[in-house]
Amino acid sequence: MHSETISQSINIVHPVTLSHGKNAEVWDTDGKRYIDFVGGIGVLNLGHCHPRIVEAIRDQATRLTHYAFNAAPHTPYLELMDRLCAFIPVSYPVSGMLTNSGAEAAENALKIARGATGRTAVIAFDGGFHGRTLATLNLNGKVAPYKQKVGVLPGPVYHLPFPSQDNDVTCAEALKAMERLFSVEIDVNEVACFIVEPVQGEGGFLAMDAAFAQHLRAFCDEHGILLIADEIQSGFGRTGQRFAFSRLGIEPDLILLAKSIAGGVPLGAVVGRKSLLDNLPKGGLGGTYSGNPIACAAALATLDEMTDANLQAWGPRQEEAIVSRYQSWRERKVSPYLGRLTGVGAMRGIELANADGTPAAAQLTQLLALAREAGLLLMPSGKSRHIIRLLAPLTTEAVVLDEGLDIFEACLQKLT
Structure with a gap:
């Protein structure tokens, strides 16, 4: 139940208190069993307490529970980034950084995009969801409840209709809206990046139109704009492939990862073109807990299963x-x-x-x-x-x- 010591601004979908879980089943504190079609909101593609992940967490906890990678590197971070970059199905050299969450991955991707392009404007899509931090709220294509009472958000961010056969917005309609945006609202030369979910999560599991995605990729190439794919919910096998962008026939410049990356342990990542990830000054990326050794060990075990x-x-x-x-x-x-x-x-x-x-x-x-x-x-x-x-x-x-x-x-x- 929702304790008085917990902020009442946190919305609870199910008023039950969970005790334990195994694969697709969970039990509450009264002993009632539930089949779990929520999966921690897309975090548990490998289920609750996967034995291989639990073993990796226990083993790592006996050796090193934490070290800030930017103070001194540790083996799990190094091993994971090698494995993770090899797991990304793109043709270009890949590098990246680890974060604590998907929202933090999105925030860092915005920094990388600004650093690489010298521009600040971002184009996102109606119905999109990229996090609850101040900058990612601005990206979200939905006001209630995320943007209410928050005040002025960092910008500039513009939104386009999300073309999908699941919402009756066609490729032609989205392209027409994009043409209007750059004719009326903003100079294309001020845009640093587009950010898009190949399949929207919060928006209702809407799959992006592949023809539009290919038009978008060509448009970004023509105008020196980065294309960021948010695979936080759609990645790690949820659509039957490693990542959902592959079905669109494109390669994004940056990819946001989190949720099912580490079997329930908090972890995220930004990966993409090495030239982009290397463009900020030394110290421009990092974080105290980013790439925690236990989270990295869990992610390595996850990748072992994600064949x-x-x-x-x-x-x-x-x-x-x-x-x-x-x-x-x-x-x-x-x-x-x-x-x-x-x-x-x-x-x-x-x-x-x-x-x-x-x-x-x-x-x-x-x-x-x-x-x-x-x-x-x-x-x-x-x-x-x-x-x-x-x-x-x-x-x-x-x-x-x-x-x-x-x-x-x-x-x-x-x-x-």
């Missing part, structure tokens, strides 16, 4: 289970509120909508409570909080995934 063979097995298997079940629900008309299936791979959202297509936000709130009571934890998303985002661990056992989808179906049928 292409595993990803190609986990992602498609979960995608097939979700898509086939959704299609069955549609065919059988299990609920008048069942809307579209959004996203790609195992990164899927289920929209709740009224008969006229408007968001059924009240029914989603009802669904959260019904599912929780039945032993399934779900996570809302979307501009109107009307899309359930499915974030079960990729390692979820087939029988547990089916049980969770059975509960979901039963709760859909009860919506009023």
Whole structure:
């Protein structure tokens, strides 16, 4: 429950207190079991307490729990950056830095972009989410609740419509909006970077239009603008590939990582073109806890499990289970509120909508409570909080995934 000693500005989705978890299951302090389709909001692609990660954490804790890398390098940071940069599927030389979170990765990427281009303006997208720090709030394509009562934010930041077959914004419409932006709002020569999620997370698991992404890549190349891919939620196998940008047929200049990078231990990273990462003065990047040895050990164990063979097995298997079940629900008309299936791979959202297509936000709130009571934890998303985002661990056992989808179906049928 929400203690009086904790800020009331923190919103709690599920009023339960968790005690422990294993893979895709968690238990609360009353001993009640839940199937976890939240996964720590996309942090647990390998599930709760993965044995290999737990072993790596325990082993590292007996040798070195902390050292600030900018004071003296340590082995886990060095090993992880070598492995991580080799894991990035791009054609250019890669380097990077470790951070404590995704928001911190985004903040550092903005610094890198400014340093490399000498420009300050940033273009982001409607519905995007990049963090809760002051600069990343400015990037978010949504006011409530993140920007309310905060005051003037650092800028300048401009927003464009996010083109996706999941939200009915076409490539042509987004390109027309971009043309207007540079005709009316800002000189293209003042723009340091575009920042985009290949698949929006908070926005409702909306997959970016690949044709637009390729136009954007060419536009950035033409005008000396950096392209930043926020893979914080979509990375590390969630879409069936290492990273979601690969499906768009582009290579970003900088990539933001976090969430499932380290099995639940706080860690993030900015990786990308070595020439960009090296352009700030000595000391321009770093941080006391960034790249903590225990977090690095957990990330190394995570990469051990993130083989292409595993990803190609986990992602498609979960995608097939979700898509086939959704299609069955549609065919059988299990609920008048069942809307579209959004996203790609195992990164899927289920929209709740009224008969006229408007968001059924009240029914989603009802669904959260019904599912929780039945032993399934779900996570809302979307501009109107009307899309359930499915974030079960990729390692979820087939029988547990089916049980969770059975509960979901039963709760859909009860919506009023």
